Amino acid sequence: MTGPTAGRPLLQSNSLTKRYGDTLALDSVDIQVFDGITGLLGPNGAGKSTAMKLFLGLLSPTSGTAEVLGEKPYENVEVRARLGYMPEHDCLPDAITASEFLGHMAQMSGIPAVAARTRAADILRHVGLDEERYRHIKEYSTGMKQRVKLAQALVHDPVMVLLDEPTAGLDPGGREEMLQLIRRTGREFGISIMLSSHLMGDVESTCDRIIVIEGGKIIEQGTVSQFTQETETLVIDVDDRRDEVVAALQGRGIEAAIDGLSIVVQRQSEEQFDDIRDAIVEADARLRRLAPSRGQISDIFRRTSA
Template sequence: MTLISTRALTKRFGKVTAVEDLTVDVAPGVVGLVGANGAGKSTLLKMLLGLVQPTSGSAQLLDLDVATQGTDIRERVGYMPEHDCLPPDVSATEFVVHMARMSGLPTTAARERSADILRHVGLYEERYRPMGGYSTGMRQRVKLAQALVHDPDLVMLDEPTNGLDPAGRDDMLGLIRRIGAEFGISVLVTSHLLGELERVCESVVVIDGGRLLRHSSTVEMTTETTALLVEVDGEVAPLAALLGQHGVPTRSQGRQLEMQLDDDALYDLVRDGVAGLGLGLVRIERRRHRMSELFSTGGGGRADGS
């Protein structure tokens, strides 16, 4: 089964083209959809769900036609919206049970599934509190729970870490990894934070200005480069000067030095230099490509690499 298949998919709103001539085939798994704000991510999700009709072209989700089988698609998909949409005077249990019943689960099954999924997202102890008193992180977890409660084949998560502090983002990314690894549910997650997608996704679809910029596995996008990163505990300037004397130019950033790895003998030179200068060697490793480089070399858009 193909998770997503599009052919020349295009959506225009008047004179504005949100998605243009998008052709891509995406396999099941944890998939990132990345692009700067305004790149067309949300419009693409709405077309895949059958909520917005394409201007031209075609698309299939879970082997179903988005133009004619939108209802069937939405029965098999869970959706976590970006915006805050939770009623403040309702408890998490009431809300998730309601969403489960809207998805066709009988009352008893809806209550059982809601309890299980709220436990999974870490809200079991708080499940009877009105959601108006929830933190941003708790509200994001409720939105994730309602997307999972009917055991879909795919969950679409639109900017799931928005508004979260670093600890909250780490927790949410951990939950996303578990959805794919433990539940066997495919995930399509959108974000403009490229570093997050590197951590959780098996493959990534990059769009820029509504056009496909790249689609490949995360491993391919983050392969090792020929640059060597050295981080030391102490001042890097003496080490940079020493390496320069041996004809090795370096670029410094904080306590890190970056240099071109032309010969494996450089490892020995760095090791001996660090030891001779009495520095502490924190790490020495090949630098990996970052997905943010796609936007500096492959297109006109911009996304954050945090």
């Protein structure tokens, strides 16, 4: 996305610390979030929600700063007019229509009444609820309610939306639809997103960048491709005779080990591929796959716990 925000961070924190009594929820966190879709990944209790509340201005930091579009939201609530937020838990009224509710929410973010009604209709169309917009929200399915939750976060055309566990409670089909909608919001609508989740698959398939948080600290941050690029490990999958293949590889001076159903070896040179081929032939095994392994986001947590 290009525009007035291009180049400067939408969200930024400096030594952001939040303490609840004796509990340290965030410990001197430095975050910079730019345009695009950013995933805030971490297990439950890692500090994701606290970080979001600080950026929404619902909490004040114990020390450090949290800024949205250059403003501190806990000092100036008006900056929230350019932010959207989709909470994890139920947050919709039952007894009114989605159309009326969204119109009201748009007005609550500063859009004049007539424009608010138009925006409500447009957004409900974009999230696939055009036909159902005059039905009471209590008649909606869980998936439809989740879309209304997203729609209310977008109805005032924010610069950025914060989505807290947006796929919580959805079945696999509904989850994929919601992730697609999030990707469209980020890529087609040009609205930047910070998505918090404890599901690595959601983050990996949707986000451009990832911030990994655990125990109130940022443990990694970078682009998704950075975490999933090729590694220096080769993975060999054979149908059977794994032990014989390992012995043949070791006979050729290649360090090999069995990892689950695969054999892994450290990549050293291009000639190594010939040795591997010969070892498989010698062991009389049937080759299924020989490929460099890719990093996985879960490796970050493995490294941390190690």
